[in-house]
Amino acid sequence: MFTRTHKAVMGIGLTLSLTLGATTAMADNQGVYWASCVGLPDHHVLQTALENARAQSNGGFNLDMWATVVNRDGLVCQVAFTGTNRGSQWPGSRVISAQKANTANAFSLPNLALSTADLYAAVQPGGTLYGLQHSNPVDTSVAYQGPSSNFGQEDDPMVGHRVGGVNVFGGGLALYNSRGLLIGAVGVSGDTSCADHNIAWRTRHTLNLDFVPGGVSPASDDNINYQGKVPVPSLANDFSHPICKIGGVDGVSAISASLPAVQKVGSH
Numbered sequence: 001m002f003t004r005t006h007k008a009v010m011g012i013g014l015t016l017s018l019t020l021g022a023t024t025a026m027a028d029n030q031g032v033y034w035a036s037c038v039g040l041p042d043h044h045v046l047q048t049a050l051e052n053a054r055a056q057s058n059g060g061f062n063l064d065m066w067a068t069v070v071n072r073d074g075l076v077c078q079v080a081f082t083g084t085n086r087g088s089q090w091p092g093s094r095v096i097s098a099q100k101a102n103t104a105n106a107f108s109l110p111n112l113a114l115s116t117a118d119l120y121a122a123v124q125p126g127g128t129l130y131g132l133q134h135s136n137p138v139d140t141s142v143a144y145q146g147p148s149s150n151f152g153q154e155d156d157p158m159v160g161h162r163v164g165g166v167n168v169f170g171g172g173l174a175l176y177n178s179r180g181l182l183i184g185a186v187g188v189s190g191d192t193s194c195a196d197h198n199i200a201w202r203t204r205h206t207l208n209l210d211f212v213p214g215g216v217s218p219a220s221d222d223n224i225n226y227q228g229k230v231p232v233p234s235l236a237n238d239f240s241h242p243i244c245k246i247g248g249v250d251g252v253s254a255i256s257a258s259l260p261a262v263q264k265v266g267s268h
Helices: 004-027 043-054 093-106 193-206 253-257
Strands: 066-071 076-081 172-176 182-189
Touching: 043 066, 043 076, 043 182, 043 193, 066 093, 076 093, 093 172, 093 182, 172 193, 182 193, 193 253
Parallel strands: none
Antiparallel strands: 066 076, 066 182, 172 182
16 A cells, blocks of 8 residues: 555656656757757867867967857857967957857758858859848847956856857858757857868867758868869859968868768767
């Protein structure tokens, strides 16, 4: 015979079971990623991944970096930097990193990832997406609210808000989890735009959020297509990006070509 205590314990167990079941069902629904930062890195994880990526040879000036992560609704979830303080990297790159994250999220789909680098050619005068860079402007009340001492910290003032903005050069990548679900994007800024792309790519790979379903590169992913390195005409050329030469020397395209391959759903 069950006592009142037994019945109470069973009731708690049933409640927990139902709650866990509901949570699992929610996690299986892509919509959960629109309203929260579920599945996205916390501040420490993002900062560590960014630091590891920045420490590698990326073909730029070897500068410190900013990174921003947004969810599928464009809400800022995390902002981090690699330097000793917020002045160790270009201050203007904080908002640029958020723009890049917003852009990669806003113009990627469940079956087609477009990096910010992919958009460069199409938005030039005469391009098929000319004017895109002027759409969805940055919300300056979000981007520049203070206190500035919190910039790049867990309580960065952008966190929890939509900053908006469109940026059309390298450094922004959509985030796809191991189930192939598009759950947001990461934006990286602080060096040449080509180096930004490489650092963003390595950061995403470390975060294990690079299960990219398809893209416009020759490898059908969202890697950068360098002008002069892809056939003309070609799909990749239509979504291409200039090589960021330093002193007239291309020290970046070979690095971009050897970045880790994106992962495929079911590969784990």
